[in-house]
Amino acid sequence: xxVERLDENPVLKPKRNHLWEAxxxxxxxxxxxxENILLLYxxxxxxxxxxxSNARLSLxxxxxxxxxxxxxxxxxxxxxxxxxxxxxxxxxxPRVTKFNHSYYIFYTALSTWPPTSEGIKVGLAIxxxxxxxxxxxxxxxxxxKAMALFPQRxxxxxxxxxxxxTDRPPVKVCLAAFDxxxxxWSESYWQVWYKDFEKYALPLQRRPEDFLEVGAPPLxxxxxxxxxxxxxxxYLSEDxxxxxxxxxxLLDLEDPFKILARSELPLLIPEEYYERIGLVPxxxxxxxxxxxxxxLYIYYGAADTTCCVASVYCDCSVPKRxxxxxxxxxxxxxxxxxxxxxxxxxxxxxxxxxxxxxxITLQCLVMLRVETDFTLTTARQSQFILPExxxxxxxxxxxx
Numbered sequence: 419x420x421v422e423r424l425d426e427n428p429v430l431k432p433k434r435n436h437l438w439e440a441x442x443x444x445x446x447x448x449x450x451x452x453e454n455i456l457l458l459y460x461x462x463x464x465x466x467x468x469x470x471s472n473a474r475l476s477l478x479x480x481x482x483x484x485x486x487x488x489x490x491x492x493x494x495x496x497x498x499x500x501x502x503x504x505x506x507x508x509x510x511x512p513r514v515t516k517f518n519h520s521y522y523i524f525y526t527a528l529s530t531w532p533p534t535s536e537g538i539k540v541g542l543a544i545x546x547x548x549x550x551x552x553x554x555x556x557x558x559x560x561x562x563k564a565m566a567l568f569p570q571r572x573x574x575x576x577x578x579x580x581x582x583x584t585d586r587p588p589v590k591v592c593l594a595a596f597d598x599x600x601x602x603w604s605e606s607y608w609q610v611w612y613k614d615f616e617k618y619a620l621p622l623q624r625r626p627e628d629f630l631e632v633g634a635p636p637l638x639x640x641x642x643x644x645x646x647x648x649x650x651x652x653y654l655s656e657d658x659x660x661x662x663x664x665x666x667x668l669l670d671l672e673d674p675f676k677i678l679a680r681s682e683l684p685l686l687i688p689e690e691y692y693e694r695i696g697l698v699p700x701x702x703x704x705x706x707x708x709x710x711x712x713x714l715y716i717y718y719g720a721a722d723t724t725c726c727v728a729s730v731y732c733d734c735s736v737p738k739r740x741x742x743x744x745x746x747x748x749x750x751x752x753x754x755x756x757x758x759x760x761x762x763x764x765x766x767x768x769x770x771x772x773x774x775x776x777x778i779t780l781q782c783l784v785m786l787r788v789e790t791d792f793t794l795t796t797a798r799q800s801q802f803i804l805p806e807x808x809x810x811x812x813x814x815x816x817x818x
Contacts, residue, residue: 421728498523498543503529510525524557642671648704
């Protein structure tokens, strides 16, 4: 699998002559509208005196820009900004989904300064045409961020995914189902849901010291809902190095609580200068995605300063009968003793599929070429001896 950053990165930079977006523009979320691609993004102003906080601060609002190709943007303007008490100190990190002829834009709404967990919640703006905001609603009465709507009903229900307790760990990525659109911002609905919110959580966290957050709104593929999310290794640990990464999970089309496949290694980590240098160094944060001409375009924030894009070949499918795992080198060395299939991702962009053979002493390995983490194409099937010590060597084919 090769995830390629666009040469044009960063595709959106701060604009010094716009006070409201002069310090940073990041975490962009694209949406198609006719022949155009519109990008909603978080914009951070230059510091100024804020009367309500009696302090000097940088205020976040949400900008919008248009493009023909999803890379070169024009017509930047401020679109969503603080108006009500529940969002008075900032509107951050939009995630937009077109649903039932309207655009649902979820964002982080700040009501306290300095920020506290009680004042960091989800807000919603609804627009008919992305020219103006028609409605605004506070959504969660509890600490949450990173909410996004599925683009169609599932089993007659409206589904959303959100990150609960982002500022009161342990964090949980959860699903919520609604009968009607008004339930999305119904306080009574959320009070009942919140009592048992952990039973709606997806088991995505691998270690208690790690942190995760919903990234792009779910994309429908022929084999499942593709969800890109942020996974931060060691974020909650005091003695481990923090590593921001972009990961992915595939959810069942009819039952999104069922995980069909997931990445165990990051698709992206901070490497380029614009990801390692900025307001918050060494950050890549997925915030949107779309599929165009056979490629998946991943929109992400870099160093909390600019908007960037990476892409990968994708027909957005995964063989349903092949479980997607990644294993450590020690696990791979013991693979002969495993009865279940194992996938190991090699740096060269290939996967070894290790399964039981009829012959006791050998494993039957299928060499799979990786187009994306979710597209595996069989290249050849044969018998191999698995190299025990040096995993950089190729597997050796047994003649006959």
